[in-house]
Amino acid sequence: MQAAIVVLVVEDDQLIQSLVEEALADGGFEVAIACTGEEAAELPNATSPKYRALVTDIDLGRGKMNGWALARHAREDTPDLPVVYMSGDSAEDWTSQGVPNSVMLAKPFAPAQLVTAVSQLLNSVTPPQS
Amino acid sequence: MQAAIVVLVVEDDQLIQSLVEEALADGGFEVAIACTGEEAAELPNATSPKYRALVTDIDLGRGKMNGWALARHAREDTPDLPVVYMSGDSAEDWTSQGVPNSVMLAKPFAPAQLVTAVSQLLNSVTPPQS
Amino acid sequence: MQAAIVVLVVEDDQLIQSLVEEALADGGFEVAIACTGEEAAELPNATSPKYRALVTDIDLGRGKMNGWALARHAREDTPDLPVVYMSGDSAEDWTSQGVPNSVMLAKPFAPAQLVTAVSQLLNSVTPPQS
Amino acid sequence: MQAAIVVLVVEDDQLIQSLVEEALADGGFEVAIACTGEEAAELPNATSPKYRALVTDIDLGRGKMNGWALARHAREDTPDLPVVYMSGDSAEDWTSQGVPNSVMLAKPFAPAQLVTAVSQLLNSVTPPQS
Amino acid sequence: MQAAIVVLVVEDDQLIQSLVEEALADGGFEVAIACTGEEAAELPNATSPKYRALVTDIDLGRGKMNGWALARHAREDTPDLPVVYMSGDSAEDWTSQGVPNSVMLAKPFAPAQLVTAVSQLLNSVTPPQS
Amino acid sequence: MQAAIVVLVVEDDQLIQSLVEEALADGGFEVAIACTGEEAAELPNATSPKYRALVTDIDLGRGKMNGWALARHAREDTPDLPVVYMSGDSAEDWTSQGVPNSVMLAKPFAPAQLVTAVSQLLNSVTPPQS
Numbered sequence: 001m002q003a004a005i006v007v008l009v010v011e012d013d014q015l016i017q018s019l020v021e022e023a024l025a026d027g028g029f030e031v032a033i034a035c036t037g038e039e040a041a042e043l044p045n046a047t048s049p050k051y052r053a054l055v056t057d058i059d060l061g062r063g064k065m066n067g068w069a070l071a072r073h074a075r076e077d078t079p080d081l082p083v084v085y086m087s088g089d090s091a092e093d094w095t096s097q098g099v100p101n102s103v104m105l106a107k108p109f110a111p112a113q114l115v116t117a118v119s120q121l122l123n124s125v126t127p128p129q130s
Numbered sequence: 131m132q133a134a135i136v137v138l139v140v141e142d143d144q145l146i147q148s149l150v151e152e153a154l155a156d157g158g159f160e161v162a163i164a165c166t167g168e169e170a171a172e173l174p175n176a177t178s179p180k181y182r183a184l185v186t187d188i189d190l191g192r193g194k195m196n197g198w199a200l201a202r203h204a205r206e207d208t209p210d211l212p213v214v215y216m217s218g219d220s221a222e223d224w225t226s227q228g229v230p231n232s233v234m235l236a237k238p239f240a241p242a243q244l245v246t247a248v249s250q251l252l253n254s255v256t257p258p259q260s
Numbered sequence: 261m262q263a264a265i266v267v268l269v270v271e272d273d274q275l276i277q278s279l280v281e282e283a284l285a286d287g288g289f290e291v292a293i294a295c296t297g298e299e300a301a302e303l304p305n306a307t308s309p310k311y312r313a314l315v316t317d318i319d320l321g322r323g324k325m326n327g328w329a330l331a332r333h334a335r336e337d338t339p340d341l342p343v344v345y346m347s348g349d350s351a352e353d354w355t356s357q358g359v360p361n362s363v364m365l366a367k368p369f370a371p372a373q374l375v376t377a378v379s380q381l382l383n384s385v386t387p388p389q390s
Numbered sequence: 391m392q393a394a395i396v397v398l399v400v401e402d403d404q405l406i407q408s409l410v411e412e413a414l415a416d417g418g419f420e421v422a423i424a425c426t427g428e429e430a431a432e433l434p435n436a437t438s439p440k441y442r443a444l445v446t447d448i449d450l451g452r453g454k455m456n457g458w459a460l461a462r463h464a465r466e467d468t469p470d471l472p473v474v475y476m477s478g479d480s481a482e483d484w485t486s487q488g489v490p491n492s493v494m495l496a497k498p499f500a501p502a503q504l505v506t507a508v509s510q511l512l513n514s515v516t517p518p519q520s
Numbered sequence: 521m522q523a524a525i526v527v528l529v530v531e532d533d534q535l536i537q538s539l540v541e542e543a544l545a546d547g548g549f550e551v552a553i554a555c556t557g558e559e560a561a562e563l564p565n566a567t568s569p570k571y572r573a574l575v576t577d578i579d580l581g582r583g584k585m586n587g588w589a590l591a592r593h594a595r596e597d598t599p600d601l602p603v604v605y606m607s608g609d610s611a612e613d614w615t616s617q618g619v620p621n622s623v624m625l626a627k628p629f630a631p632a633q634l635v636t637a638v639s640q641l642l643n644s645v646t647p648p649q650s
Numbered sequence: 651m652q653a654a655i656v657v658l659v660v661e662d663d664q665l666i667q668s669l670v671e672e673a674l675a676d677g678g679f680e681v682a683i684a685c686t687g688e689e690a691a692e693l694p695n696a697t698s699p700k701y702r703a704l705v706t707d708i709d710l711g712r713g714k715m716n717g718w719a720l721a722r723h724a725r726e727d728t729p730d731l732p733v734v735y736m737s738g739d740s741a742e743d744w745t746s747q748g749v750p751n752s753v754m755l756a757k758p759f760a761p762a763q764l765v766t767a768v769s770q771l772l773n774s775v776t777p778p779q780s
Contacts, residue, residue: 003758023548027762028673075226080516095646096205100228103643108523112547116639119766123753126470126516126745133368153418157372158283210646225516233513238393242417246509249376253363256355256600256646263498287502288413335616340776356595360618379506383493386485386730386776465746486725490748543678615776623773628653632677636769 004030007118008051010040010070011086012060016107020055020086023111029053029118037065041073053082053118058090068097075099082121084114134160137248138181140170140200141216142190146237150185150216153241159183159248167195171203183212183248188220198227205229212251214244264290267378268311270300270330271346272320276367280315280346283371289313289378297325301333313342313378318350328357335359342381344374394420397508398441400430400460401476402450406497410445410476413501419443419508427455431463443472443508448480458487465489472511474504524550527638528571530560530590531606532580536627540575540606543631549573549638557585561593570598573638578607588617595619602641604634654680657768658701660690660720661736662710666757670705670736673761679768687715691723703732703768708740718747725749732771734764 007029011017021031032051034040037060043051054074058067065073067090071083083102085094086109094104101124103117137159141147151161162181164170167190173181184204188197195203197220201213213232215224221236228234231254233247267289271277281291292311294300297320303311314334318327325333327350331343343362345354351366358364361384363377397419401407411421422441424430427450433441444464448457455463457480461473473492475484481496488494491514493507527549531537541551552571554560557580563571574594578587585593587610591603603622605614611626618624621644623637657679661667671681682701684690687710693701704724708717715723717740721733733752735744741756748754751774753767 005758005760005763028760029762072226076223079222079225092209093206095209095230096202098230100225100230100232102230105643108525109642110525110548110639112549112635113525113639113642115762116636116766117643119760119763120640120643120770122759122763123755123767123770135368135370135373158370159372235513238395239512240395240418240509242419242505243395243509243512245372246376246506247513249370249373250380250510250513252369252373253365253377253380265498265500265503288500289502332616336613339612339615352599353596355599355620356592358620360615360620360622362620375502376506379500379503380510382499382503383495383507383510462746466743469742469745482729483726485729485750486722488750490745490750490752492750625773628655629772630655630678630769632679632765633655633769633772636766637773640770640773 005053005122006030006032006051007053007055008032008034008040008043010034010037010054010056010060010067012036012057016057016086019111020114023114024055024118026111027115027119036060037067037070037073040070041065050078053084053122055084055086055114055118058085058087058093068093071099071102080125082118082125084117084121086114135183135252136160136162136181137183137185138162138164138170138173140164140167140184140186140190140197142166142187146187146216149241150244153244154185154248156241157245157249166190167197167200167203170200171195180208183214183252185214185216185244185248188215188217188223198223201229201232210255212248212255214247214251216244265313265382266290266292266311267313267315268292268294268300268303270294270297270314270316270320270327272296272317276317276346279371280374283374284315284378286371287375287379296320297327297330297333300330301325310338313344313382315344315346315374315378318345318347318353328353331359331362340385342378342385344377344381346374395443395512396420396422396441397443397445398422398424398430398433400424400427400444400446400450400457402426402447406447406476409501410504413504414445414508416501417505417509426450427457427460427463430460431455440468443474443512445474445476445504445508448475448477448483458483461489461492470515472508472515474507474511476504525573525642526550526552526571527573527575528552528554528560528563530554530557530574530576530580530587532556532577536577536606539631540634543634544575544638546631547635547639556580557587557590557593560590561585573602573604573642575604575606575634575638578605578610578613588613591619591622600645602638602645604637604641606634655703655772656680656682656701657703657705658682658684658690658693660684660687660704660706660710660717662686662707666707666736669761670764673764674705674768676761677765677769686710687717687720687723690720691715700728703734703772705734705736705764705768708735708737708743718743721749721752730775732768732775734767734771736764 012035056067086105088107091106142165186197216235218237224234272295316327346365348367354364402425446457476495478497484494532555544551576587606625608627614624662685706717736755738757744754
């Protein structure tokens, strides 16, 4: 089990970035950080190993790709990718803008909620067929 | 129980339209039909009583609003609206384009699958608070 | 398979009683009717075969046992009994007054919703151990 | 939607065979019948179109392949195949002998339970990726 | 994310109180303690910020409000409040006395079970609409 | 709450054994270790208190009982026993070889995934009736 489970975290607020990173690291996940949706959207092809779950803020900067668009983009690449959204203002838009089988964490949330959400989504992905 | 449960069906293929209408009527639902997403998008404000669930095809005509966009639009209006998509070619896009807590019926499907999907989604909506 | 699956329906409104009875009979269930909670509360011991699911109205008459109390009583007897509530006014009280793993059907509802609710609850009961 | 959804029913009791066939046909499914597990185990490769769900009795004759073994065999071929077991005596063995995401219907059951079980399992299969 | 997620814990046994408090604090939750149901029942209106989940023992003292009654009371105030019950003797009464969408932890339980239960229930609450 | 929740871990790789043990201990579980399926299969009768959940590797040595067979054996003894499988190569066989209501963790996985899986399965077991 030397390989790690990489979770891609997309968040531009430094403080939340570190809280999220610490929570996931405590749960035994390896964290990759991106600050913008554009940066994140490039990652699947560039990184090795690929990330196994996406945790994204919704508002990623004015005029920039937001979390809703990023998740759709990532799911086009990996149809069963676990997706967790984090947001304060936009949580109420989840039922219209989110993807199926995702979790919306309304800020503020406790670190355990994030770890549980990521774990549960990963555990429910049917194992890949060779 | 004189009031009916109206299901809005958005489908431009006449044959499927009648199959769907018959299946839902057999289940005791009242059916409202729209042939385009644009027409459907106008309905919530115009009809009385409002529709309680949306069943929509994905491809609703070239250059027209498709089922993905229509469902997002309808959920903005009614955040917990039950949504069932029907499609042949586009079923694989559901995980990236669908809304949370929706059902994708890949064509062909049996009438009972549609009735079960609509019933299950309606039954899981938490009763409204007065 | 000569034995029938008996569903106990507790409802004092004649019209709804027959709609519910017809829907369940169409689904292949056998229906036993009680008009009051008190009458229903006596049934488990008296009937043979015992009923396998309970479908109950909430308001069962002034000063009478209501559907919330009846369901709790029935679950004391049969801890995994499928329970479906039907109500207009009281649907919003389900989250505080209902029992776990039950379904609330807000009136009006389509017959298929009732049949799906009863079937789903029955199918999720773990088979009994001999 | 001219293509049908074929459900393979494996049952050696003539009476139950016809009850099950009628229930599924009423739900709009097309039914293929096999009387033994061995016969059923040959079918996926021989039929066109392939069956989309398996409904099987457990006891399929002394010294013959039983329903538990048949379902495992069929899932090796089609990992996400919907599976519904029907049994009187063996229902209690489901938690140790059944496959994940299957439904156990203890006999007797109402036709609506079968149709709901098959529909629900089919509706929860993630649409295939091209 | 400076605001905390407050979990109200109602438990009169000092030892369990501290175990529960420690487990929740480790998960990043803030804990408010009440020793009786009566005390807890007053809290929603008095505290700021309001608690977001309720974790309650069942037996809260002879002649006192028990955990079943407290949870119903709290759900009347907040219909989608996450509720976790803890009990040794009374766990078997959960199916008749508990509220829908709650979790029963039979004592003894591991701290991780409590944190997972609270997190899962919080994560499944649909984000509030503004 | 002096009694502990014992989780039986069956794994012959020393490294994974200790990772799993540490993760579960951090979650507050007590861990019992067995290196072979045969050894594990003897445990339920020998240990006191009995284990409450089973976490097992699939490949437990050539010519030895594997994890699939062990889980079936354990479920015959305890029909609602929580089961978590861990595997690299065999994860894809879960849908045909696993038991109902189990979780498959494809290696590698993060410790939090294991703790969440065990907790979730334990929390969903209906409390026993006295």
